[in-house]
Amino acid sequence: MPYVVTDECIKCKYTDCVEVCPVDCFYEGENMLVIHPDECIDCGVCEPECPAEAIFPDTDDRAAKWLEMNRDYAGQWPNLTRKKDAMPDADSFKGMPGKMEKYFSPKPGK
Template sequence: MTFVVTESCIRCKFQDCLQSCPATCFYEGENMLVINPEECIDCGACEPECPAEAIIRDTVAGAEKWVAFNRQYAAVWPKIRKPGEVPEDAEDWIGVEGKLETEFNPAPASR
């Protein structure tokens, strides 16, 4: 089992989850993070740390899509070990629906 990041992270990218992850299994895109399902140890420490409630367990209905999504982008994005800048308008994006179709940027982070 694993935890995965959903579209709720898009444009929020708070990164609070990184501090609690003992497996260091997060990868960074330009405007969101993903979890590598192969590296996640299913501890759940990240889930309550996310202000956008973007992290779910893979057993939640509909999570299969997000497991595949996280696996795909963890393979091409760089691993993130330390939090970076949180977007200035991150809180404005909490709860906005349909961000995958309108706001997602598939580019890796450019730190």
């Protein structure tokens, strides 16, 4: 039961989750994070740390469509192992619906 990151992360990219991950399975895109589902050990420590409430176990109905997206981009984006500052204006994007269609970037993070 790996965990996945959903579109709630887009334009927020809080990295509190990265700081607590014991296996460094987070990968950074330009404006969101993903979890590599084959590296995730299902410990769940990341889920309560996400201020945007963007992380769910893959057994949750809200996460089903995000599993392959997380796997695909984890293979393309750089691994992130330390906490960084959230995106500018992250708090104003927190909880905004429809971010995937409007704001998702497939570009890797820096």
